Amino acid sequence: MKIGFPRALYYFDFFPFWTGFFHQLNIEVVISPPTNRQIMDLGLKNASDETCLPLKLLSGHIQALKAVDWVFLPRMVSVEAETYTCPKFLGIPESLLSSVPTGIPVLTVTLNWRKGQRLVLKDLQKMGETLGKSKIEIKQAFYEGQKWQEKFQKTRGAEWNFEESIREIENLSTCLVKPQPTNPQLLPEPDRLKIALVGHSYLIQESYANLNLLKKLREKARVELIQHVDQNEIETNLLELRKKLFWSHSKQIYGAGNKFLADPEIDGIIYLTCFGCGTDSIVQELLSRKARQRHKPYMVITLDEHSGEAGLITRLEAFLDMVERRRVHEGYVSTHGERLDCYSNTL
Ligand code: SF4
Structure with missing residues (x-):
């Protein structure tokens, strides 16, 4: 059968x-x-x-x-x-x-x-x-x-x-063995940017639909994913919500995203979503507000069936350049200090 x-x-x-x-x-x-x-x-x-x-x-x-x-x-x-x-x-x-x-x-x-x-x-x-x-x-x-x-x-x-x-x-294997990294360029280096990529697993791991975003990002930075976050940490980072999130995926995304926002080692966050996703319309907005409060570089990439590779690469490179410049020249402190309006990023 x-x-x-x-x-x-x-x-x-x-x-x-x-x-x-x-x-x-x-x-x-x-x-x-x-x-x-x-x-x-x-x-x-x-x-x-x-x-x-x-x-x-x-x-x-x-x-x-x-x-x-x-x-x-x-x-x-x-x-x-x-x-x-x-x-x-x-x-x-x-x-x-x-x-x-x-x-x-x-x-x-x-x-x-x-x-x-x-x-x-x-x-x-x-x-x-x-x-x-x-x-x-x-x-x-x-x-x-x-x-x-x-x-x-x-x-x-x-x-x-x-x-x-x-x-x-x-392959119906019953014994999983951790693979060795094959490409030496992809070995973690402390001075490479560290970017968190958050979103639904079926968007992040679907390389055809996301135009190989994960691979492209890994070539330029160290990448943290939701799956790397311990479940207890996710739960702890959900506690501040006044109302519980109903949806399991949203809980994972918000909990892990919130943890990444507070982590000084994470240089920036990319939220991968898709057109027409109801749950993301809430969670993405919650995370983006928190990112503004914490002055953490944050970018949303919205996929649909018309997404083009050239546009994605341009946005990715621009975002990484901005994060890099900020890390090198600003030492994580906004040039406007506390006067920055946390809701609009303007004075
Ligand atoms: S609406 Fe959003 S959460 Fe629901 S299946 Fe589509 S992408 Fe997933």
Whole structure:
């Protein structure tokens, strides 16, 4: 049996869990190819105009799945206690049924961690009936999936490169070994700028859609990502909010972003977002206000299907030049001192 798994959206966070789960059940997981022009065009033609870029990409990846017995589209309502995923996640699979190739059935399950592990397992067991698997087999697969996910989580925390980690997982490896940096130019040097790149994992790691932003940035600076921040630090940096954030990704972004803002070693922050993202419209604004208060260089890059490489490079270079000049000539103190208006950066 072959399960088609689109290489988009939840792939970037939860693929290890699902691949461990299906591997234990002896089911082959077929992933759609990395994003390319054709996949993007398929997504743009089929998905609603109003939706965000990651959902359009998901639509393209679903259409790219060939020769599989099922297309797997889980509805991930909540992935941890007291939060929800973005409302657009909740609309899956219904909002994307028109993208599923004719004749291939959809395999789905509703996962809601707010209800607790026992009920999550129960929902998975219900899905298992469709696959002809017993409750005990699903239970074992569930624990196996959790083991794979934990391993992936740990390696990312140890500054693993996402591609390296995921390649190991894709190869069904059970022993992850930290890779050696291959390009000596990319070795950390204390005098290189240190830039934090924040945003959704499925934008930051989606190198086709983000025009290779992460690679370009790594060539010019040391890069810190949300995944490198310890979960306890994220929680601590959320405490100052008067109201809790509902969405799990937003919590990670704000908590890590806030930590980067306070970190004197971080020279600047880039927020990568996409056109049409509802949750980012709030979190991005919250972080940008704090960045102004702290006089931390901050830039927002908004992606959509029309983003061009030349424009991105120009903005990136201008931002890094500005950060570099500030570090060399101003010693992190504004020339206007405390008179700077923290809300507009003007006098
Ligand atoms: S959080 Fe934003 S980018 Fe992600 S699915 Fe929701 S609207 Fe799209």
